[in-house]
Amino acid sequence: MKKIVLSALVAATLGTVVASAGTTTFYQDKNGQVFTTAAEGREAINLEKAAEILNAKEAPKKKATNVFWDRFHAKGDLRLRQEVIEKNHAIDKNRERYRFRYGVNVDITDNILLETAISSGKYNPTSGNVTFKNGTDSKNEEIQNYFIDELKIDIADIKYSFDNSWFRIGKAAHHIYRPVKTQLVWDNDIRLEGINYGYKSDDTMIRLGANRLHREHGYKGGVNDDDINIFVAQYVNTQKFYNFKLNLGAAYYHYDGVKGSTDPYGSHKNNSNSGGLYTEDYQIAEAFAEVKFKDVMGKPFKIAAIGVNNFGASNDNIGYDISAQYASAKKVGQWQAAATYRKVEKDAVFGAHNDSDFSGGGTDNKGYYVKAKYKFAKNVFVQGWWNWSDTKVSTGTTVEYYRHQLDVILKF
Incomplete structure (x- = not known):
């Protein structure tokens, strides 16, 4: 017509x-x-x-399309990292690492999506990093040990969408809302495995889920090693004003079966334990407030305060995080910068699941980090991350911790 x-x-x-x-x-x-x-x-x-x-x-004619192949959506990224770690009474680490991720989603129907992805970092649920070996160790290292043997199934789930809601069944990408992308409770790379529900409207976001903790190969031997379940519930209310948006949120994360169990990934990450078994439960309540400004001196700005209380532990059960970010590196030539101050008591969160970079991962630490990111080309980013903090080791001694990372990221 x-x-x-x-x-x-x-x-x-x-x-x-x-x-x-x-x-x-x-x-x-x-x-x-x-x-x-x-x-x-x-x-x-x-x-x-x-x-x-x-x-x-x-009225130019539309190009012919292949209906079958249009159902496939692929993307990936490769990150190269140079990293230095310094702390008291320990040998400094200076290492080069990489992370590779590749995902393919398939539209089964208009409402059903198959989500799949692979990643490097096999047997490590909170990181996809692989360290290149140096010196004589690297001479006999076959390329498959760096790449093929390090791959893991990162995502494998079915997503069913309807109205403003969705269900995911399987091992899904992280979908819990984190203000200013804080990792106080959840590391970016944690994948929940189970059945999860999500809802989002203009002013409301809801997350509900029942999941099973997947133990990595070789870390079994406790009383309840096969039945750690994770139940999640989160509510976020959004209020829009003239030049800013306010997000108020509350959440509850219930780990069932931790007490009396061994650690799932090879370390308790400073959580209380005795004889290799956890001595506390983790029933974590979270509350946060986040303000997002559209324009502060010509650039977006957001700031958030997050607090947690683990009701499963009677002591050392409080944690908090104050984070801010200025600008956004969405287009070529744009940059962004962020800063965070964080304190996490010994049993405030489940140490195996929170930020794996801050203070080396886990709990019983406090300090701050700053980071910056620049979009160098259409699919190329460069970024830096610097962390200064105090963390306690198994003997109870406080150690000064410093870590910096310089990254080049290629997206495709």
Whole structure:
């Protein structure tokens, strides 16, 4: 219908020209443009040809599409990192690492999506990093040990969407809302495995889930090693104002079966334990407030305060995080910067699941970090991260901890 209307308009316009100027000659240049005046490089054409050209420019034909392959959506990234770690009474670490991720989603129907992804960092649920070996160790290292043997199934789930809601069944990408992307409770790389529900409208976000903790190979031997379950519930209310948006949220994360169990990934990460078994439960309540400004000196700005209380432990069960970010590196040449102050008591959160970079991961630490990111090219980012903190070791001694990371990220 649109094409018919455009044809009529073109014909009417050309008819008006003919009626007002007698016999009008039209000309076309080498670029396909139509004119009513002669000039060097222009060729005379008739009225019908001019109408055809003008109509084609107004309503270009759509390109043919392959319906089957349009159902597949792939993306990935490769990150190269140089990292330095310094702490009291320990040898400094200076290492080069990489992280590789690749995902393919398939539209089964309009409402059902198959989500899949692989990642480097096998047997490590809170990191995809792989460290390159140095010196003589690297000479005999086969390339498959760096890449093929380090791959893991990162995501494998089915997502069913309806109205403003969705269900996910399987091992899903992280979907709990974290203000300013804080990792006080959850590391970026944690994948919940089970059945989860999500809802989002203009002013409300809800997350509910029942999940099973997946133990990495080799870390079994406690009383309740096979039945640690994680139940999650989160509510976020959003209020919009003239130049900013306010997010108020509350959540509850219930770990069932931790007390009396061994650690799932090879370390208790400073959580209370005796004889290799956890001595506390983890029933974590979270509350936060986040303010997002649209424009502060020409750039977006957001700030948040997050607090947690583990009701499963009677002592050392409080943690909090204050984070802010200025600007946003979405387009080439843009940058962003952020800063965080954090304090996490010994049993405030489940140490195996929170930020794996801050103070080396886990709990019983306090300090701050700053980070910056710059979009260097269409699919290339460079970023830096610097952490200064105090953390306690197994002997109860406080150790000064410093860590910096410099990254180059390629997205494809």
